[in-house]
Amino acid sequence: MALPMILILAVFLAAGTIVESRFSTVVAKRFVYGTWWFGGFMVLLAVNLLCSALSRFPWKKYQTGFVVTHLGIIAVLAGSLVTQQMGSDGQIALTEGEEGHVFQEDKPILYYQVADGIIEQIPASFSLLPPNPDRPLIVHLPEDGILMVDQFYLNSQKVVRGRKTEEKEKGFPAVHVNLDSSFVHENQWLFLGHADYGHLDLGPASVFFEKESDWKKRLSGGAKEVSENALAILLAADGSLRYQTRHRGEFTKEEPLEVGKDYSTGWMDMQFKAEERLSEAVPEENFIEQPLPHQKDPEPAIHYEVIQGLAKKDGWMGFQNQTRFSLKDKSFALAYGPRQVQLPFTVHLTKFKLGLDPGTDKPASYASDILYSDPDLGTQVPAAISMNQPLHFKGYTVFQASYQPLPDGKYISVFSVGRDPGIWLKYGGAIVMVLGIIFMFWFKNPAWGKKEQNAT
């Protein structure tokens, strides 16, 4: 029994790492390590170990190593179970000067709130039976309201399309650009004057969509924001489209641009085409299902529908997003993202310190000066957290995980926060296990040689 189980486990694990390499850590956890069957297999393994240890009772001296090792492994597995059931593990990101007491666990949740009611939550990892239009997830809200999740994409892509404005809606002039070369393919809607969708940045090259007059102003002002290689699609005062390109800092002449025709940008053998233009349009966000990405975390999205009486509202939500709306004079709030967990104390980030290797911009050390509140004493206690030097408090451990620089020179410091009640069982079991293996050196199995002779 033992041998096949060891081999099966090895194969499972190997498959898990390949999934992780092919897709991502999140995917491997969802489809291998975090599944019920994997947990079940571990329990089975523990039972098997226990049986094999007990079946040899009463134990003889030479079996000491064997028994000790197996009991050690059982303890480690039991400790893992305790951790999985009672522990928690997440992240908290603080900007310098910010205080926080909520950390995010790696478990997707859909939060909802009706009017000023309490915030409710439903698990939204959907790992067993993802909702679909035929089998939606239905939650009853107070006063006969219904919240429905009727579509879930484990990996999705946000597509922004130009939609003609409806009556009384304010819009932007929009153009659908297609860029094509042997190196790069890009296909995107640009909205003139829109904060997020007004400009396309390709690193050493960029694409602008502007009023001709604004563009002229930009050029006479020195064209500092225009990269060495650029394409500008221009809206002339008479409503026609024109374009100008820049290659290695040299501008070409402005030319008229016809929709549907191919032009050259002058750099990277790049062709471009304005596929469509709308004089008044708004960006419309949609999600389409995508195959799991290679070596990247998937980006899940859900489609929700809220029904209150005859009124109804539906829409898409990507991960880490929220939305608010009113139906029949009642306000609704939805948020889709990681589970939020309260810490029993607050952490205030005073300063983040990045040490560099001398003369380089390679980080050598990360450290955060923090203040944490002690609710029993009602005081703020200073502490320093750095790599390999965490803070232990109230059963929680706060570790330095990573950091992000902000444009204003400040830093965001990211901490891992965890509580692991099974750790001592795991440590103890591990020590016992290693001792057991070492014992096996001393106490040799007298049956060893015998069996072998029997076999021959």
Place this chain on the structure above:
Amino acid sequence: MRIIPGLFSLFLVSWCLGGSTLFAADLDFKALSLVPIQEGGRVKPLDTFARESVRFITGREAFEGREAMDTMLDWLTHPDAWEEKEFILVENMDLKDQLGVPKDQKRVTPKFLTHQDNFMLFAKMSFAKQQKKITLDAKEKESLAVYGRLQKFEDLLPGDSLTLIPLPDPQTYKWASIGDLRKAYDTNPGKMPDAAREVLMTFAAILKSYDGKNALEFSAATEKFSGMLAQIGGKEYPEPSKITEEVQFNALKPFRKAWIIHLTAFVVIGLSLLLNAPKLFIPGYFIFITGVLVSVYGFTLRCLIAGRPPVSNMYESLIWVTFGMTFFALVFELIFKNRLFALCGSALAVVGFVLADNVPTILDPSIQPIEPVLRSNFWLTIHVLTITLSYAAFLLSLGIGHVCLWSLWKHGGDKERLQRQTKLLYRVVQVGVVLLAAGTILGGVWANYSWGRFWGWDPKETWALIALLGYVAVLHGKLAGWLRELGFTIGVVSAYLGVLMAWYGVNFILGVGLHSYGFSKGGLPYVIGFVTVEIILMIIVGLKARSIRN
């Protein structure tokens, strides 16, 4: 009788420590090679800088058979001539295709690259992609590497990367470079401090005397240069002994010498076994010990230079595991008095050290500062050393496993011999299992300490566990009596594939997870070739051994 092998070892040791074809005959680079330079996050001798730069750009330390320092000085004195020379390494076939370079051409000229607009843009876009944390494919990665090689060459010419002047910037602690001095001189020569102008002039004198191949002037200029910088540096300057140590290490190449010695040992021990001449074994064994001592010396120097144990990348772990394996071979030899250990130990040492010595673009031998999370010598030592020592024991078991395969092939009927050998194999595997189990758990303790969890199914953790399970399965099979000599041997050799995956595969094939500091690329065809040969070998031996048994 024992004096002769002893004397022979003494001769070997003196060859290792003294034998230095360090410097070219006419110009003496010694003074210049000892000048400290601040680069890549540490202060190192210019000798190291030259070797690393030439290796990085051309893929070889001795490009066209010249010393690295010689090549670098030639770059600085004749930049125009080098613009037209093919010396910038391009490895990826797809990229060669895109560039229009024949597949068998290994290097291109700087001029060729700078005139390839599309390539330059492609490299910049790959860089932008990398900044946005988008995964790059092999072609994009290589475009960045090639661009980096070109950039390194171009930064060198104006002296921008020659950060030799120990006047640290108060903010970044960055030393000033020859390029900085040149710029200061070009903008306002009058305002320049005398000392700085003097440094610049002396540097020019070095290049001039190099160009004119004037040995006397060259020596005078280099010595003056080094003296001036030392004076500017004052307390900031590193201990001369540290710098000398590193130059010594570079010149000695202890791990190259180690494989030559181990090869000699292998031949002598092999002969003693083949000719059944036990007397020949004693000198062989002494040579083997010498090889181990030379690598001990190499490790000691490398630890002193780096200030940490040498286990932070694939190159370092390879030489360390190889050394660990020879150490185990020595110990087992002493315990079991069996010549097979010294034989396997020396053979595998040759393989390991030769590999480490010959593929610098895959196994980078330069000494680099390590990732912040690894900066804990305590944990680095106990976790990584335990794990790598278990790899070492398993490597030895692989060697003994092959001896067993040989015996199964040649002496399949000799039951007694086979049992004796598998018993040795069993012992080696047991040592490996203890170390791997302990090392993996220690890794969990460290992970809990610095990442906040004991076990997270990270690929490195998982493959260490899979390798452990593989060996545990084999041991269980043996204990339960299901596996006899043939099965056990094949089991042990196969289980090594788990180690190979945990050690090489996770870093070079899977390339994901938290142990990302060791990730790299390359060498896959060789590893696949090795695995295929092993599998075929095991099938052939298995079939033959069965037919003998029946």
